[in-house]
Amino acid sequence: MCYMKNTPFHKLPPRAIRVWQMGSAIGNLFFFGIPAVYAAVFGTGSFHFWIVLATSILILGLWIFTVAFLPFLSWKNWRYAVDSNEIDLKRGVLIKSRTLIPLSRVQHVDTRQGPLLRWYNLATVTISTAATTHEIPALDVVIADRVRDQISKYARLAEEDV
């Protein structure tokens, strides 16, 4: 696109894939509860057996997909750029989207870290405007701090009222 200004886009660190894999491997275990509860309620008689089996296989397939492929795909599609005027976020595996946040609209920015992210020495940068909240997930802690400070510095310079 000739008319788009060339902003240097950054990728997330490859460690993000590991974190997301771990996260969805644990988090999506929950879905196995569905066939388990079904089996507990209806038993595994001839007809119910097939339903339990089918849902188990379906959920197992989804689980493998969200653990083995999805984190890689979403890492591959994530890009972010911060310059003195805007924050530009590109993401999405199936539905690709690109969000532009003028820095003068940024109300506050912070970094947060769950136990899993801390284990991998990563952090998430959260950007809030008066209307929405966006995040750049799983950045290296040092880079996350730098991005946060950069955004807050630029946002101060671009200060305007809501």
Place this chain on the structure above:
Amino acid sequence: MFDFQRQHPVAAVSRAFSLIKGNLVTIIVFLVVGARSESFPFLWWIGGGFAFLLVAGVANWWRFLFKIEEGELHIKSGIFVRKNLYLSKDRVQVIDITSGVIERLFGLVRVDIQTAGSSSREAAIDAISLDKAREINRLLRDEDADSEQSEKESVSNVKEFSLPSKELLIAASTSGSFGIALSILATVFSQVEPLISESQLFEYLFDVLPSQTDFVFFVTVVVIFVVFAWLLSFFSTLFSYGNFSLTVKDKEMVITRGVFEKKRVTVPYNRIQAIHVAEGMIRQPLGYASMHLESAGYGDEKGTGSIVLFPLVKRSEVLQLLNEVVPDYQKEMDGLKLPKRALRRYLFRSTFLITAAIVPLYFWLNLNNWIWLIPALAMMWGWLKYRASAVGWNEGSFIFRSRTLSKSTAFINRNRIQNITISQSPFQRWRKLCTAEIHVASGDRGKSFSVRDLEARTGLELMDEIKIKKGPEEVSEPFENSNRKIKLPNWN
């Protein structure tokens, strides 16, 4: 104003009443059910409940102090946990003065001072005299100290618009709150239903409608419901928008409305986030529209931040009125319609689900052929949505036009856009289309305006337009060589 003061003692009662009002349906059902049981402890419970509410109300009133000092509102509240709220006048978005029926008996009003974000819900003063409310309004609003002076000077610039009673009636009878009324009725009915079904009412109805089939009975019940819902929405609109007037001043506009509960909303011009004009399904054929504005205050109870700027106005007069009310918005500009290949997606999206549901039903249940009218209507709806969608921009002003049920035309200025998102699904990527969504601040969560299936290139141009210009402002003629160019908003 500069020392701490209490609200009018009526606040104690009105707080208790507002609690009762909030749970009215439950309380009524409780009372009806309880009265039948005729047990003594039940009355004690009710009495005790009221006494508790009253004591809590009085304690709240006693511990609630407020003052305004150097343009800052300071509220101390809380019975056990003391809460100090400081609110600077620079952050005030909207000041809302309401007087309910009880307050009006004592000549009192309620003042809501809204800032961006939900924490300011607590910055409400329940009951003070109108003069004090006016003074608070003045102290928290004006930039300069000698505002008394400037207010007198600007009197000549004050313009007032009111709603003619004919239009009020049209607004009430075509009000969109119909669906809301229906759901309220359904809620009430679901609470009262056990009582009715126990009584002889149903048997009585069956006797009145002798030898009728269940189907006729069902239709009758539905018709009665719809008529009731319509009446409810008619009167609720009539009462909340009766005595409507919009006063335009130098720096702010004042909207007053309401028959029983009077509301007076002050919106400074520099706090308007966006303006949108809605043409409802019934109102559009009649040539009417309603005007709304988005503010970053919390607005109504739902927290949307939308304020009705004018409840009903002829479509041909919208532009004229907007020019009078918000002159600093650009209202007419060139825009782009959607490309022809988007039409297929619109038709598909609106008909797919409903058709997929109807086809098996048709064959299994041997339904009447008239059922195919529903997909046809859905298809027409898709076509209407396609027709309505358009986007335009010019020198930092944007128009987003789209339709869900009602057709909405949004006017947004660049310096109010919180963010823009362009997204593409795989099918859109294949067709080189995209969806553009703009967020503006409004209430707690913000409000988004979006247009689906724009030309992908237009989406990127739009994004580029929203970027802050680094070089000298280039004069762009973006739609010059497009055959999809239209004039927006095109209301004549």
